[in-house]
Amino acid sequence: MTAFTFLETHGMPTSQARVQTAEASRYLQQLCRHWSHKFKVEATPEHGTVPFGEDRVCTFDAEPDALVMRIDSADPVNLTRLENVVADHLARFAFRESLGDIRWSRAA
Template sequence: MSVSVARVPTGSASRYLQQLAKHWSHKMAVSFTAEEGSIAFPNGSLLAMKADSDSLDLVLTVPEGEDEGRMREVVASHLDRFAFREAPLTFDWRAG
């Protein structure tokens, strides 16, 4: 397993967390509140999210054999789509 973490600066963290969770809830296991959420991908990856007033914290766990870079891009591109007014968001991905 590899773990990537990112802090995404935005004043709309809760809104983006909820939009992303709702967007993927029809095909993935999702749980969320206004402040926290998790998304389990079919490939075994797991995205945990936490929103506060000025940032969205992401923890992405990717199983061995899966493309970590691609999963980071999938998450970032979807969030950028929801944040079109302030996109592109800044994702400071690093090893967790």
């Protein structure tokens, strides 16, 4: 069972953010490439998955006008930490444009 399958079947807390940008695919690929040095990342130009651990995973979906990011984590503290890590990395890769505040919304 993969980390993502475990999280999906066990109803872990999730957090999602939708960031308006015409460069969603580019940022998705940069983020996945960056983390592929430490984690077993799966990525296409439209979808990426980064398993940050057995109970933490981030998925990225590139839409024509936005990057949708979702974090699943068994631990709310890790969820908050990963929200910050992912948002900070995206901001660094997107330094040429103003993405505004990245707002995460949570569901259990």
